[in-house]
Amino acid sequence: MKVLLVNGSPHKEGCTFTALSEVGKALEAEGIETGTFWIGVKPLSGCIACKTCVSKHKCVFNDAVNQFLDIAGDYDGFVFGTPVHWGGASGGMASFMDRAFYADLCGGGERFLLKPAAAVMSARRAGTTATWDQMNKYFGLMQMPIISSRYWNMVHGAEPDQVRQDLEGMQTMRILGKNMAFFLKCKEAGLAAGVPLPEREAVTFTNFIRD
Numbered sequence: 547m548k549v550l551l552v553n554g555s556p557h558k559e560g561c562t563f564t565a566l567s568e569v570g571k572a573l574e575a576e577g578i579e580t581g582t583f584w585i586g587v588k589p590l591s592g593c594i595a596c597k598t599c600v601s602k603h604k605c606v607f608n609d610a611v612n613q614f615l616d617i618a619g620d621y622d623g624f625v626f627g628t629p630v631h632w633g634g635a636s637g638g639m640a641s642f643m644d645r646a647f648y649a650d651l652c653g654g655g656e657r658f659l660l661k662p663a664a665a666v667m668s669a670r671r672a673g674t675t676a677t678w679d680q681m682n683k684y685f686g687l688m689q690m691p692i693i694s695s696r697y698w699n700m701v702h703g704a705e706p707d708q709v710r711q712d713l714e715g716m717q718t719m720r721i722l723g724k725n726m727a728f729f730l731k732c733k734e735a736g737l738a739a740g741v742p743l744p745e746r747e748a749v750t751f752t753n754f755i756r757d
Contacts, residue, residue: 547622548622549623552582560706561704565668576731591607593644624658626666634673643681665677665699675700696721
């Protein structure tokens with residue numbers, strides 16, 4: 547089993563990376579392999595609603611989003627980390643999440659279905675809980691079980707050394723990794739015992755405008 551740690555910070559080895567690394571160590575201690583993916587610093591456009599992903603199963607923009615989609619199907623779980631910018635996820639991370647999940651959803655929704663996910667937030671001081679709410683909405687829509695810890699998944703600090711001094715935050719990251727590992731093992735055991743995945747239904751779209 548493998549979990550992908552996705553770093554949505556413009557700093558490759560900054561505070562968000564420090565938090566994700568602590569989750570990764572806990573996962574690996576439980577026998578779960580981890581990989582890392584950094585969204586980078588190149589500009590990431592928002593979704594332009596062109597619907598190319600319906601037929602291509604990828605985004606029309608060939609950037610970090612498609613690089614991520616190329617490997618996402620090989621992983622059994624995901625932890626998405628983001629710094630807090632203006633009380634929300636970083637602009638790059640928001641565009642990344644919008645496009646990656648929409649491309650998968652329009653392409654059939656196979657890469658993430660029923661795979662556990664968690665969000666990790668890094669902030670100097672505030673905005674973490676609002677960002678957590680923002681990130682979890684993606685997982686709920688994508689039918690991804692949301693993994694929690696003993697506290698909200700956040701760390702505080704303006705630089706990695708300060709994050710390491712946030713003892714409760716680092717403990718929260720370790721517990722998150724352990725909880726993710728437990729869920730993955732339970733899922734694997736259930737499937738091995740013959741418990742089937744839920745039957746899928748054809749998607750029904752409605753709106754609130756009636757002619």
